[in-house]
Amino acid sequence: MNRNETKGPVVKQASPGTIPEARCIRLKNNIPVFIIEAGSEKVIRLEFIFDAGHLREDKPLVASVTNLMLTEGSSYHSSSYINNTLDWHGAFYNQYTERDRAGFTICFLERHIEKLLKLSREILLNPAFPERELNILLSKRYQQFLISREKVQNLALEKFFNSVFGNHPYGKMIRLEDFGKIRPDGLRDFHSKYYVPGNMAILVTGSIPAAMIDLLDDSFGGLPVSVVPRNLNEYPIGLSRKRISIEKKNAIQTAVIVGSPTINKCHADYPGLKIVNAILGGYFGSRLMKNIREEKGYTYGITSSVTSLKMSGYKIISAEVNKKYAQATIDEIFKEIRTLQKKPVGKEELKVVKNYMLGEMVRMFDGMFALAESFRSIWDFGLDNSYFYRFEEKIKSINAEEIISLADTYYNIDDLYVITAG
């Protein structure tokens, strides 16, 4: 402690306490519904989750374009009617396509529940995939794709996923000619297989009206449930080339990415790995942030994260750095990893990261949006709240030796891919 340092108020470790349990109810046709009540406003958030992510697509863009076309016209209404109706009811909605899942999230004032539930059903289950709207969407997306490829961060990310996951749907790169291959029939086919009642779940958070289940049953409970094709993908295999530099002329900064495939949430070591990741680069006080930003000023920010996928997982360290210091940054990242593997984490640093992560756990369950996100993060992997309790226990109990051993096992230097673009 610095000689002049003043002593602040006594702090107590935070704890998320009892984590709200989602109530699980099944509609008449067995569609699972999860309900978490939260919040002080009359606002509802509905999320319709389908096992219809990139994992299910046989060629790039099919999953994401199918999802984006949901609001572009149905068997009953035009795209403009749908968009106007959503906006008129003040709905904030989001269409998403992830590697494993795809879905539709809609947030609105409780009083519009009936109208918006009916409209959601129409959007999700009766899209028409009109050709005109599809062509507009594709040419828009094509332009946006060209722009995104002008960003060094995107170039490096795309190459990273392709390197760690190879030609598996998790890693397949989009090429310009893929845009020309998307036809309404292909989307209809994808939709009819995966956007079906037997392949969906509904998550409801916020202010829940008493008749919620009846309303959901009216809209979704009467639909027949069909058999969904099984996922036939093999596990992804990475490419052997571990170092790739993409040249982008005139770039001022270089995007640096270091990472590799790793375990996912279902593995017992996962919570420990998350803690090692936090120490390395997972929060503002992390070693990489202190070293690369706060001591050397090479970058505006450097982060490290670990992400779970159904059939894999990955860890990734990334930064956009002054191009003069790209190699120096890579060297420092490796140096920090080696230090984690050799030198025990000091008492104070360990206490800081533990307390910070426990505070983060409190924020993970604060409010309807955080609760929904946290619920999905375990439900996607067939886990329940016991995962979070184990995580909390691990944060409290982990010691310096265990951190060295985890860093040794999961940050094997030879496994790491190093991608730069700039």
Place this chain on the structure above:
Amino acid sequence: MIEFTKFCLDNGLRVLAHEDRSTPLVSINILYDVGSRDEDPQSTGLAHLFEHLMFGGTPGIPEYDKHLQLAGGENNAFTNSDITNYYISIPAHNIETGFWLESDRMQLIDFSERNLEVQKKVVTEEYNQRYLNQPYGDAMLLLRPLAYSKHPYKWPVIGSDISHIEKIGINEIKRFFFSHYAPNNAILSVTGNISPDRVFKLAEKWFGPVKERKLKERHLPAEPLQTQKRILQVEREVPSSAIYKAWHMCRRDDPDFMTLDLITDLLSGGESGRLSTKLVKKEKLFSEINAYLTSDIDPGLIILYGKLMDGIEPEHAGERVDEVINELMNKYAPAREIEKVKNKFEASAAIGNLNILTKAFNLAYFELLGNPELVNKQVELYRMTDRDSVIETSGKYFMESNCSTIYYKSSGRNRQ
């Protein structure tokens, strides 16, 4: 509805408290009434650089972040043209740590040469990352000096040139601190799992001893009325051309602000907005197009920007944009369409109220504007807009002579 209590310390610090027991957390927001408009024209970017230095430690607490993290807290900050705003989210039982840290750095910070040098580099990389190394990233850097000739809004918050940042010395940093960072130039708002009574006791205990300071008076040059349209054409290596337009508007506290806000929603709120419906979907001129207000306290700008589809000439697309704008002034908007944008505003206000950080910021911001009660009247006030006020307000601001346009042309060199 945000029920709140207000209180003022003897040193001039204004304190607002709002209790919300649905969360285990507390948010602390400190707004300093200083932004890039308060900079000298030769030292642009100083207010934002200074925000970085506020995390560099104080004589009593060398590591701000460490102590907040020990308390399970998280924090961030932003600087804009008008204000510098710092906020914390922290578990309620450790709330006092937040007061300790914020009052300490309001009292004094370390004027460390080393930290200044590192943060200059960090800000330079931020400049590169956000503006120079992004396609279209410099467009907003060009638009401000085109639209403003006198008012400090003519330079961007990050600074008009990175050389300004490089030149800033430690004495300038000290002067900036003592003339802008003071209890009498700040608003503290605390929301969440805490009683107003406790907030005031803690505010008195920790911020009470910080002495009032003599502030630098604000004398900003008014922007002269624009009387002629301004056009700038640039060529860049981007995949497609783009258009950026800006019209001068009223002050933030003028009632026209709300009507203009709704007008930008008519234009580009959601997929059903006029610009998107007409110019993206129907005429296929743009791949994306948006309109928004800069929401500055002094007269700000209405901004409209769009990226063009391949092969479309910016001048042609610009004419079509003008026609959509002219329709606002010449033709009544259907009642249902006006109702739509009001409904959307109401929903976004309710969603904002779910978050204690948003509530804390809004309380502080409306206090700065002069009346925190207005935070609860926004929906009602926005509802007063009707088709006549849309026509009248559009006519007042969307004149061609009040507009600056950038035709941001693709050099064609990296078309695919």
